[in-house]
Amino acid sequence: MSTTHEAGWAHAPGALRGPAWLSPPQDPNALVPLLWSSTAHKRDGDLVVGGVAVADLVAEHNTPAYVLDEDDFRARARAFRDGFAGYDVYYAAKAFISVAVARWVVEEGLHLDVCSNGELTVALRAEVDPARIEYHGNNKTHPELRRAVAVGVGRVVVDSFVEIERLAQISAELDTTQGVMIRVTPGVEAHTHEYIATAHEDQKFGFSITSGDALEAVRRVHDAPGLELLGLHCHIGSQIFDSSGFEIAAKRVLRLHARVADELGVTMPEMDLGGGFGIAYTTQDDPSDPARLASEMTAIVEHECRGLGIAVPRLSIEPGRAIVGPSVCTVYTVGTVKPVTLDGGAVRTYVSVDGGMSDNIRTALYDADYSCTIAARASQAPPVLARVVGKHCEAGDIVVRDEFLPGDIAPGDLLAVPGTGAYCRSMASNYNHALRPPVIAVRDGRARILVRRETEDDLLATDVGV
Numbered sequence: 531m532s533t534t535h536e537a538g539w540a541h542a543p544g545a546l547r548g549p550a551w552l553s554p555p556q557d558p559n560a561l562v563p564l565l566w567s568s569t570a571h572k573r574d575g576d577l578v579v580g581g582v583a584v585a586d587l588v589a590e591h592n593t594p595a596y597v598l599d600e601d602d603f604r605a606r607a608r609a610f611r612d613g614f615a616g617y618d619v620y621y622a623a624k625a626f627i628s629v630a631v632a633r634w635v636v637e638e639g640l641h642l643d644v645c646s647n648g649e650l651t652v653a654l655r656a657e658v659d660p661a662r663i664e665y666h667g668n669n670k671t672h673p674e675l676r677r678a679v680a681v682g683v684g685r686v687v688v689d690s691f692v693e694i695e696r697l698a699q700i701s702a703e704l705d706t707t708q709g710v711m712i713r714v715t716p717g718v719e720a721h722t723h724e725y726i727a728t729a730h731e732d733q734k735f736g737f738s739i740t741s742g743d744a745l746e747a748v749r750r751v752h753d754a755p756g757l758e759l760l761g762l763h764c765h766i767g768s769q770i771f772d773s774s775g776f777e778i779a780a781k782r783v784l785r786l787h788a789r790v791a792d793e794l795g796v797t798m799p800e801m802d803l804g805g806g807f808g809i810a811y812t813t814q815d816d817p818s819d820p821a822r823l824a825s826e827m828t829a830i831v832e833h834e835c836r837g838l839g840i841a842v843p844r845l846s847i848e849p850g851r852a853i854v855g856p857s858v859c860t861v862y863t864v865g866t867v868k869p870v871t872l873d874g875g876a877v878r879t880y881v882s883v884d885g886g887m888s889d890n891i892r893t894a895l896y897d898a899d900y901s902c903t904i905a906a907r908a909s910q911a912p913p914v915l916a917r918v919v920g921k922h923c924e925a926g927d928i929v930v931r932d933e934f935l936p937g938d939i940a941p942g943d944l945l946a947v948p949g950t951g952a953y954c955r956s957m958a959s960n961y962n963h964a965l966r967p968p969v970i971a972v973r974d975g976r977a978r979i980l981v982r983r984e985t986e987d988d989l990l991a992t993d994v995g996v
């Protein structure tokens with residue numbers, strides 16, 4: 531490789547240094563534990579997850595594949611349940627859901643947040659008690675709402691005035707009472723990518739607190755027979771590490787909560803502070819553990835409630851990524867390795883794998899960073915700075931923008947990318963008619979398919995020209 535040098539890669543003429551946060555690994559065969567699920571380790575170069583060697587899994591199931599560490603998922607779910615004791619913890623299905631995962635969520639004592647009819651279908655198929663389901667969305671249709679009310683979801687989070695009307699009409703028609711939370715925008719700019727920040731004013735979600743819409747929504751829900759006003763809901767965004775955003779949001783929402791008590795004489799029993807807890811995709815990220823998050827958030831809320839002279843409402847949160855994100859790695863097979871000489875003579879090594887933006891759109895969509903490792907052999911070759919790309923017809927089809935991989939990386943090697951449990955399979959597409967990969971759970975040395983690989987018949991099933 532042209533970037534290797536006897537004194538190390540960085541001394542080679544024209545070597546690319548990569549981003550400042552990324553340094554060449556001391557041991558290119560070792561895993562960085564923070565980035566991997568808890569059972570993942572290397573055994574003589576073989577990546578082992580849930581007691582299963584990834585190479586064996588691939589021999590049976592092929593690549594690409596999402597490998598889900600069941601014990602890790604369950605442990606993270608329990609860590610939120612126990613860390614946030616006294617809260618209701620809703621797992622956000624949008625991060626990833628399947629029938630088996632919905633069952634694990636309930637078995638570990640969590641509730642479920644769904645934001646579409648499809649997610650509700652999976653939850654019901656898994657026989658999740660509808661009372662434990664919270665239903666989200668900024669544009670729920672009349673039939674969707676009717677189904678949610680008819681099956682008895684515990685909470686509908688309303689997001690617009692027209693939805694309040696629809697919901698009131700439906701609960702009257704069905705002669706029932708529907709629990710309602712009101713999504714409000716506290717006007718906080720979360721420090722995250724613009725597309726995943728959700729509580730500033732100029733976006734589609736929620737009722738603005740500052741404009742007075744939020745208070746008006748509270749009035750309308752309160753006045754509607756058949757709707758039971760349970761509380762306010764806010765979600766400030768995703769992949770957030772800094773509790774200052776939560777603090778400002780909680781203060782503003784609690785002030786509204788207190789104002790409702792003053793002006794309408796109604797004490798809302800609950801408040802939902804949303805999800806958004808960040809995970810480590812690379813060594814740049816330093817997430818908190820759930821118990822610490824809980825004590826910080828509780829302290830903020832209790833302090834504010836004392837100041838306002840109100841009782842602390844029952845709190846809930848909705849983590850998605852922080853539970854499933856680190857539990858999954860995606861395994862690919864390397865197809866080509868192409869050193870590309872850049873202006874100035876530096877060489878970037880493009881490593882193409884058999885998936886890409888169809889199974890992980892996050893790099894292209896949010897500039898997300900990931901890491902990766904070779905998964906089925908050890909290598910002593912000096913590392914090269916590589917870019918892992920997919921097989922789609924698009925230059926932005928990047929999986930891992932920058933990573934040091936062994937300089938002898940070659941076609942046929944397996945590559946594993948950790949941290950792909952959230953918003954990868956759930957946002958996967960059939961771009962270029964790719965077949966979406968399976969999700970395979972591993973535990974105690976056994977592998978179990980949760981979602982099978984798509985087939986060409988699946989692709990053609992909706993093509994009525996066939």
Ligand code: LLP
Pocket residue numbers: 622624625643666726728765767768769804805806807848849850851852892896952953957
């Ligand atoms: N609750 C609400 C109301 C939400 O909108 C979301 C995420 C969550 C909870 C869960 O957030 P989490 O804890 O997973 O961050 N596709 C983007 C993330 C979009 C998040 C949408 N809402 C990504 O890949 O980063």
